[in-house]
Amino acid sequence: MSPNPALAVLPPLRGRVQREAPLAPFTWFRVGGPADVLVRPADAEDLLLLLRDMPGDLPLTVIGAASNLIIRDGGLRGVTLRLARGFGEVVVEPDGIVAGAAALDAVVAETAAAADLAGLEFLIGIPGSIGGAVAMNAGAYGAEVKDVLDWAEVATPGGLLRLSHAELAFAYRHAALPARAVVTRARFHAAPGDAAVTAARMQAIRSQREATQPVRARTGGSTFKNPDGHKAWALIDAAGCRGLALGGAEVSEKHCNFLINTGAATAAELEALGEEVRARVLAQSGIALEWEIKRLGEAMP
Structure with a gap:
């Protein structure tokens, strides 16, 4: 593997720096490609050094518990930051x-x-x-x-x-x-x-x-924001999307504002299913749902 150019421009850090780091294990959906570089700073001082000295044009993505996040299958460019023990x-x-x-x-x-x-x-x-x-x-x-x-x-x-x-x-x-x-x-x-x-x-x-929620499934919490005066789940249910599936992705039967990875879903399938839900709700109610789950990174070519 050729040296990752992002590593060459980072300041010396005391925390962990890992190139081509798998990110799917961190996300609740268990999908997504790798990070060019994953940085886990040792403490606030380490984090401040990183932010001060890394190039301003180098992409920076912050992930936390990744409970409301779809990382696309092509992964994240630049530096991905995850705060941990410190x-x-x-x-x-x-x-x-x-x-x-x-x-x-x-x-x-x-x-x-x-x-x-x-x-x-x-x-x-x-x-x-x-x-x-x-x-x-x-x-x-x-x-x-x-x-x-x-x-x-x-x-x-x-x-x-x-x-x-x-x-x-x-x-x-x-x-x-x-x-x-x-x-x-x-x-x-x-x-x-x-x-x-x-x-x-x-x-x-x-x-x-x-x-009321599929808390033990591979999910990402509420998929769409509640529009003013409406509940997203009710709009999704009225549009006939409860249980709708695409590949390994599925709209939860238990709470239809939740998407589920039934075991072999890709990020692309989850996102495409979400877009299909949005299209059906728009056609049925005239309301455009907005994503609450963040979708980050690049799709596979």
């Missing part, structure tokens, strides 16, 4: 939680509950990590990140910034991050609560997810 700390404060970007949303919810803090229970129902939750203003069960976030720290080529709730300008499934910025940690406010009530609320969310 970014997973969760710290309890008297009126909130400070969590690293790699901490799982569910772990933050459980940590808050164990400290008798209420208000973060909804995070137990979001299958991802804190960095992604901030970047996309993740939400579930009547609450969103914007409702509980005080500030987020982000690494940029110019250094580390602390952005307030207002500066992040949250919108539906969106936060306004600077160019090539990477969320490193965030603070969420919470309030003293009754431990039994908090535990019951979290168990109710778990039970509802188990009953």
Whole structure:
């Protein structure tokens, strides 16, 4: 294999740098091609060095828990960044939680509950990590990140910034991050609560997810955003798409706003099936569904 040109222009890092790195094992769909270079920085200092010294025209893609992501079969060009151990700390404060970007949303919810803090229970129902939750203003069960976030720290080529709730300008499934910025940690406010009530609320969310979503399948969470005044799943169901299949990809019978890899799907099949669903919903209802799942990388030639 010829040397990867992306490796030659990266600064010396203490974290792990891997060329032609398989990415499918990281994604919940278990599909997708390799990264030209996968970088897992040791800590925030390592990440800042990378962002400062890597060429500005070198593509940079950040992946977290990859729970709402389709990586196309041709893989990702340039540098793919994945935050791991050095970014997973969760710290309890008297009126909130400070969590690293790699901490799982569910772990933050459980940590808050164990400290008798209420208000973060909804995070137990979001299958991802804190960095992604901030970047996309993740939400579930009547609450969103914007409702509980005080500030987020982000690494940029110019250094580390602390952005307030207002500066992040949250919108539906969106936060306004600077160019090539990477969320490193965030603070969420919470309030003293009754431990039994908090535990019951979290168990109710778990039970509802188990009953209504294909949580044990190879899936990627909600496929499409809910249009104003509508539920995406209801539009998909009305268009006759429940159980629709293409190759190894299938629309979930249990919750039809979920796509499933039944075992041998390609990223191309999942994306094509999603586009077929969009076309049928548009034809049936006149509403154009927008993807909530991110689709990144290049298709196979």
